Amino acid sequence: MNNNLVVYNTLTRKKEVFEPINAPFVGMYVCGPTVYGDVHLGNCRTFISFDLIYRYLVHLKYKVRYVRNITDAGHLEGDHDEGDDKFSKKARLEKLEPMEIVQRYTIGFHDVLRIFNTIPPNIEPTATGHIAEQIEMVKEIIDNGFAYKINGSVYFDVEKYSKEYNYTILTNRNIDDLIANSRDLGGQDEKKGRLDFALWIKAKPEHIMRWPSPWGWGFPGWHIECSAMSSKYLGDTFDIHGGGMDLAATHHTNEIAQSQACHHTEPAKYWLHTNMLTVNGTRMSKSAGNGFLPAELFTGNHHLLKRGFSPMTVRFFMLQAHYRSTLDFSNEALEASDKGFRRLMNACALVEKLQTSDHSDVDIAKLSRRCYDAMNDDFNSPVAIAELFEAARVINSIHDGKTCIDQANLSLLSTLIHDFVYDILGLKEETIQTDEMGPLVDFIINLRLQARADKDYATSDKIRNGLFDLGIQLKDNKESTSWSKV
RNA sequence: GGUCGGAUGGCCGAGUGGCUAGGCAGAGGUCUGCAAAACCUCCUACAGCGGUUCGAAUCCGCUUCCGACCUCCA
Structure with missing residues (x-):
């Protein structure tokens, strides 16, 4: 205990x-x-x-x-x-x-x-x-x-x-x-x-x-x-x-x-x-008439909103502030959280795909300790999230082959992400149908790889742009092409 | 009016007597057919004025501004 x-x-x-x-x-x-x-x-x-x-x-x-x-x-x-x-x-x-x-x-x-x-x-x-x-x-x-x-x-x-x-x-x-x-x-x-x-x-x-x-x-x-x-x-x-x-x-x-x-x-x-959620510095309340309904936020159907934001973006936005602080609501703040949330989740999704080395450049136990320290200090989720962004940076760097991690540290890293991101912060990937779409997207990616090999960039760019319009973003690495939901 | 809490970089937000989070935006770079993503580097702020201290954004005092509660509200 x-x-x-x-x-x-x-x-x-x-x-x-x-x-x-x-x-x-x-x-x-x-x-x-x-x-x-x-x-x-x-x-x-x-x-x-x-x-x-x-x-x-x-x-x-x-x-x-x-x-x-x-x-x-x-x-x-x-x-x-x-x-x-x-x-x-x-x-x-x-x-x-x-x-x-x-x-x-x-x-x-x-x-x-x-x-x-x-x-x-x-x-x-x-x-x-x-x-x-x-x-x-x-x-x-x-x-x-x-x-x-x-x-x-x-x-x-x-x-x-x-x-x-x-x-x-x-x-x-x-x-x-x-x-x-x-x-x-x-x-x-x-x-x-x-x-x-x-x-x-x-x-x-x-x-x-x-x-x-x-x-x-x-x-x-x-x-x-x-x-x-x-x-x-x-x-x-x-x-x-x-x-x-x-x-x-x-x-x-x-x-x-x-x-x-x-x-x-x-x-x-x-x-x-x-603490209270505020809009333009004033408390959101039913009687003040400045309350956003969740549905309005998700759809963007509100005169103060430029666009809609997903439930997990909103949850992440809220967790980026400490629960005893007021949190002010704005398009810019939501936008920032949205981008940050996706970067974090994309990194988390890479953890299972990382290659291990016989030595490690990173000390995950230390990182993990800092996450616990944050949460033990009156549930300081913003600090915990800051540490998780450090984890995300490490994950991406390993994925890029610029940093090495051994099996023991990778295991700790995987546990850290699972415990903190999913279990404690309660964040989840919002993309749906990934399993069903995977083979289909992979098939298209292979077609495009052939086009690229033939230096048919007109076709390869057409495929990439077309998929992007459908909400799928391709990322070309040296060896392969990966994808994620926009 | 009373009580309490705030004022942090372009924005959002942690922290708190010396090590000066993090995200987003911005600038430069690496990689790339080009992109994107990612990584590296840079941008280093704590409302104002005094005081305490070797040292304060952090402690104390004053000032200004803001908010919450005191009336239903999570």
């Missing part, structure tokens, strides 16, 4: 050595999407970041239970703890059942994440599937004295909680300032304190998504589902809780409060937060 891994813990605001509570087992909970609309690229970044983290933990031989929820109930439009939830509103707009909305966008979410080559979580619980657990948790919080009932709704008493616990432990804010600065919600508010939040919300007569509870018909507040489901599947205290940075101040702060109030323990040892 590798215990050199260091992770940045939002809770302590510093990097800490990663020590699972129950090694080799690791429990990881990541806040998933609210499925009332299409996921945009910003959402995808978070899930791709945690996919990287999950993949690396698995690579380190941890037995990870990865839980990521689907929020399909209880997420209100505003924070007034009144009015519609997002599903009811969307359902009315589209004249559908709320659960049709949920189903449609859950499927869309899964499709997108599959395209990005992310590994599904081990458990993907839904809020609607865990109403009973949420009710039980609310009851317990009431029994422990940290929540109160009003008119069929239940609210968490932040002021009371903050007398015994540090409510703002995650974000280190001053609670008095928070109270002073939080928005005045106007006259109809049922809540006692401005920071109080709903655990259970009474359903209005027209509200479709409703369940019976000790407090009448209603639906759960947004935050309680994660507390209920994470503790159900991972225990009262588990190893990693993750999500986007935007969730830390409110959602995760409230999760910690609920769990403390219910279980008298902090829910997670390490809190990991991923």
Whole structure:
């Protein structure tokens, strides 16, 4: 077991050595999407970041239970703890059942994440599937004295909680300032304190998504589902809780409060937060209307895009930035990643074809060590990728016959590429039909070789240009001609 | 207004008290029938102003600018 891994813990605001509570087992909970609309690229970044983290933990031989929820109930439009939830509103707009909305966008979410080559979580619980657990948790919080009932709704008493616990432990804010600065919600508010939040919300007569509870018909507040489901599947205290940075101040702060109030323990040892994807320096978000949909990016069908970019290019682009840094989205940046990604993958494809020598000019163990050092330093994929480009340079140089490698080092190199490029970074070759096309292309290449041997360059160039238009690029070496997809 | 985080070469992005990533773009070269690819070489930056230090892009202070959170958002 590798215990050199260091992770940045939002809770302590510093990097800490990663020590699972129950090694080799690791429990990881990541806040998933609210499925009332299409996921945009910003959402995808978070899930791709945690996919990287999950993949690396698995690579380190941890037995990870990865839980990521689907929020399909209880997420209100505003924070007034009144009015519609997002599903009811969307359902009315589209004249559908709320659960049709949920189903449609859950499927869309899964499709997108599959395209990005992310590994599904081990458990993907839904809020609607865990109403009973949420009710039980609310009851317990009431029994422990940290929540109160009003008119069929239940609210968490932040002021009371903050007398015994540090409510703002995650974000280190001053609670008095928070109270002073939080928005005045106007006259109809049922809540006692401005920071109080709903655990259970009474359903209005027209509200479709409703369940019976000790407090009448209603639906759960947004935050309680994660507390209920994470503790159900991972225990009262588990190893990693993750999500986007935007969730830390409110959602995760409230999760910690609920769990403390219910279980008298902090829910997670390490809190990991991923940073935002920005467009022109501003956060991509649904409400700001600057969100790209994955489909728009792939097709290039968006007014800010010059052309489309493939899913793996986008994944690679995201992994070239550290997960805790903002990443700005632009045509130029995508273009650069696209070219770099292809160069890397072309080199990786050459590894199996390399010839060995009886001595080696390269020390792959050292290179490998640097890749691990990078990933062990809070999953620093950009540095790992930089090292992999060094590997690519080595591979190309060997392939060109300018550098020698022995069998032992070649074996290490092959393992390095396999482990890091494919398993950990989760990149994959996007070209399809290579196996079927191979013999066909080889046949054409042989025809062209004959033409070249006859110095019939008109024909040989015609073949090369024709294949290029079909997306196949020929590369003439001294001895032979190789090809790759454009 | 409060809290927090940033400002790195043409662009994107790591790093962080001395060894000064990487990708893309650009320049030159090798190879080649010509290309392409690949390889080699070059381009050596850390917002501004002070301070600490033998030495700072990295630490401290101030200034300017930007962003996030504080309201649903990954």
